[in-house]
Amino acid sequence: MANYNIDAKKNMTYDAIVIGSxxxxxxxxxxxxEAGLKTLVLERGRIxxxxxxxxxxNNDPWDLELRGALGPEDLKKxxxxxxxxxxxxxxxxxxxxxxxxxxxxxxPFLWVRGHxxxxxxxxxxxxxxxxxxxxxxxxxKDGHGVDWxxxxxxxxxxYTYVEKFAGISGQALGLPQLPDSHFLPPMxxxxxxxxxxxxxxxxxxxxxxxxxxxxxxxxPLNGRGQCQFRNRCDRGCPYGAYFSSNAVTLPAANATGNLxxxxxxxxxxxxxxxxxxxxxxxxIIDAETNENIEFYSKIIFCNASSLSTTQIxxxxxxxxxxxxxxxxxxxxxxxxxxxxxxxxxMGRVEGYEDxxxxxxxxxxxxxxxxxxxxxxxxxxxxxxxFGYQGGGGRGNWSAGANQEQFGAEFKDSLMKPGPWEFFxxxxxxxxxxxxxxxxxxxxxxDKWGQPTLAIDCEFKENEKAINRQIxxxxxxxxxxxxxxxxxxxxxxxxxxxxxxxMGTARMGRDPRTSVLNGTNQIHAAKNVFVxxxxxxxxxxxxxxxxxxxxxTARAANHAISELKKKNL
Amino acid sequence: xxxREALKKTALAAGSAALVPSLFSLLxxxxxxxxxxxxxxxxxxxxxxxxxxxxxxLLPKTxxxxxxxxxxxxxxxxxxxxxxxxxxxxxxxxxMNRFDAFCSEKYRSKFIELSTEDRKEFxxxxxxxxxxxxxxxxxxxxxxxxxxxxxxxxxxxxxxxxFSSEEIGxxxxxxxxxxxxxxxxxxxxxxxxxxxx
Numbered sequence: 001m002a003n004y005n006i007d008a009k010k011n012m013t014y015d016a017i018v019i020g021s022x023x024x025x026x027x028x029x030x031x032x033x034e035a036g037l038k039t040l041v042l043e044r045g046r047i048x049x050x051x052x053x054x055x056x057x058n059n060d061p062w063d064l065e066l067r068g069a070l071g072p073e074d075l076k077k078x079x080x081x082x083x084x085x086x087x088x089x090x091x092x093x094x095x096x097x098x099x100x101x102x103x104x105x106x107x108p109f110l111w112v113r114g115h116x117x118x119x120x121x122x123x124x125x126x127x128x129x130x131x132x133x134x135x136x137x138x139x140x141k142d143g144h145g146v147d148w149x150x151x152x153x154x155x156x157x158x159y160t161y162v163e164k165f166a167g168i169s170g171q172a173l174g175l176p177q178l179p180d181s182h183f184l185p186p187m188x189x190x191x192x193x194x195x196x197x198x199x200x201x202x203x204x205x206x207x208x209x210x211x212x213x214x215x216x217x218x219x220p221l222n223g224r225g226q227c228q229f230r231n232r233c234d235r236g237c238p239y240g241a242y243f244s245s246n247a248v249t250l251p252a253a254n255a256t257g258n259l260x261x262x263x264x265x266x267x268x269x270x271x272x273x274x275x276x277x278x279x280x281x282x283x284i285i286d287a288e289t290n291e292n293i294e295f296y297s298k299i300i301f302c303n304a305s306s307l308s309t310t311q312i313x314x315x316x317x318x319x320x321x322x323x324x325x326x327x328x329x330x331x332x333x334x335x336x337x338x339x340x341x342x343x344x345x346m347g348r349v350e351g352y353e354d355x356x357x358x359x360x361x362x363x364x365x366x367x368x369x370x371x372x373x374x375x376x377x378x379x380x381x382x383x384x385x386f387g388y389q390g391g392g393g394r395g396n397w398s399a400g401a402n403q404e405q406f407g408a409e410f411k412d413s414l415m416k417p418g419p420w421e422f423f424x425x426x427x428x429x430x431x432x433x434x435x436x437x438x439x440x441x442x443x444x445x446d447k448w449g450q451p452t453l454a455i456d457c458e459f460k461e462n463e464k465a466i467n468r469q470i471x472x473x474x475x476x477x478x479x480x481x482x483x484x485x486x487x488x489x490x491x492x493x494x495x496x497x498x499x500x501x502m503g504t505a506r507m508g509r510d511p512r513t514s515v516l517n518g519t520n521q522i523h524a525a526k527n528v529f530v531x532x533x534x535x536x537x538x539x540x541x542x543x544x545x546x547x548x549x550x551x552t553a554r555a556a557n558h559a560i561s562e563l564k565k566k567n568l
Numbered sequence: 569x570x571x572r573e574a575l576k577k578t579a580l581a582a583g584s585a586a587l588v589p590s591l592f593s594l595l596x597x598x599x600x601x602x603x604x605x606x607x608x609x610x611x612x613x614x615x616x617x618x619x620x621x622x623x624x625x626l627l628p629k630t631x632x633x634x635x636x637x638x639x640x641x642x643x644x645x646x647x648x649x650x651x652x653x654x655x656x657x658x659x660x661x662x663x664m665n666r667f668d669a670f671c672s673e674k675y676r677s678k679f680i681e682l683s684t685e686d687r688k689e690f691x692x693x694x695x696x697x698x699x700x701x702x703x704x705x706x707x708x709x710x711x712x713x714x715x716x717x718x719x720x721x722x723x724x725x726x727x728x729x730x731f732s733s734e735e736i737g738x739x740x741x742x743x744x745x746x747x748x749x750x751x752x753x754x755x756x757x758x759x760x761x762x763x764x765x
Contacts, residue, residue: 058747060765062734065646072653075697085708189751229747242760344708356759359750384691396762402725404695406626407688414727415632415740417762425705489704489710 022119025303026245031556045116054236068202106456109495117248129542145432149518158550170213215243229359269316306533326522335432337539339498345474347483364391382465390424426470502536520555617647663718679699694719
């Protein structure tokens, strides 16, 4: 078991500092440590050691007084997490305390955070999809946002590199709009999913349905065990079967002997030296003692999560950067994106009464983007596209609440599985709008005296047009697949619900219109790298985390090579 | 135990005449209707009796345990106490009173005093008149969820309390905490009852 070195001496100098230990920070730490760099990871929350700090991982419902539900006091502490719908007694310790970490919703925006070692890598959905040039060229082609300073060929080998270490299960399809990963064996579709897949693919040429591509091991890898189909991932996995910083990258970083990880370290700002023309270190506040401490390093990786990274950069002012570190373009804080979420259709599937399944598969189905991928599929209703996630399964006793029955027969009928049900829900690409932004709110400070964020973001007509199509297509596909009692839905969620917040320190080719260059360096402070979601120039319609991993590994290796050449 | 004998012993042991009225009233009510065998932490005794009778009607004992066997009524009292905020608690009590008032109006008798047949008749009406829950995707309801009222809420809580209990979860349904594999299409007859987790 990894015991981490948490003893960071005051005013100490490291080769590298990594701010944050979530999905991207863990990768930065691993790459930098393995290259021999003495690396300090600053984590604002507590240490969460793999397995040791997963207290609820084996709980059954009856092991908890309230069977996994949270009372009003805990819900107040997790008001944002509860709005997202995922927080409960078995995972609340991995959700940030929303009362202690306020932000202002200028327009409604859900900002779900995980303030502990591993961050939201303990909680994520684990869906992993490569981007394609359809995504990287999108801005250049339709003129929204700025062009990505890279293309698929620049990232392809890095996707492979991170996939081999993270472990991604899935089915190769050879689709140009959704390049295949380096896959472990796919998880299985169940009978109803197979049936519906066959019908949709027959009725709608060009559409395909596949098992979700997910960071779950389907065979052992590097000492980690394979998925046991308990579906208790968000409590921490005792087998290390899903990718998290805690189970995968941080132990690897620690094994080099080059890692120090300092918990309870809230980063106030990055120190920029006007004379040297580069960043020299990081100022932190100890969350427990309120002590102000500085650490120094040659390079700094920002991996605090999209909005927290930008919050730190906006708060890092100097004579050279009056409006925030790297903000020559005025784009820092702007172009915030998320995916639209919870719009789709659900229904009941007839037949297969004599079939069931074994195991609780922490994964569903995926229908890759099929609109606006070429001339033939072009629509004039909207730009960009969408994909669906979903799945099928048999109902259980919980369906009994709505049934107009009660009594002995009713009770005994609920012991058997209910009818099969199937749903799909779309994820739409969001355009990068300059006016969707975060700003520093110096009037409202948190309990550590730090300026909070004001988030001013909304989905606009293009996203709404995609959502209309998502719902209509979902209903149509389910109808043609023979699904009954179909309910189309659009919860019209505010942004943030996708928990895919991206942008606010975008990459670009031109320092006048972007914050970062093609290797994630701040244009005018090249020893500062931003490789979390803040760097994203557009949002694609696929889940972003795999791309964060690839961009981080790529940028870290660029940093290592530049350090060797003494360019940083 | 013989109640009169118990009373005598208790009163003697306590050695205080002041205790007699409360013990007397306890004896009185014992003669009228079955007493609770547990002490509610949120509900009044009358309210708890209503909940007990209701969940027993919804999920009676058969070859498998009934709601009362796995303490669903005690669980619902706990849920009211610890999961509902003040507003929710007040609303539930108001609706509970309305439920019983409606019952009294129709049958000239409170719900717990009805015959089994009348209870069923009354609940059938509640079934057809109560709102329904929306479908859910990944933990939240799709669309805007309208309030479903007292009856549907209690039914839903009763199902939750019953099927999440250790007895049902481990010994009646199929308990498999570590499946170890995912098999997407197997005969239901290989499994029988639904998986509990």
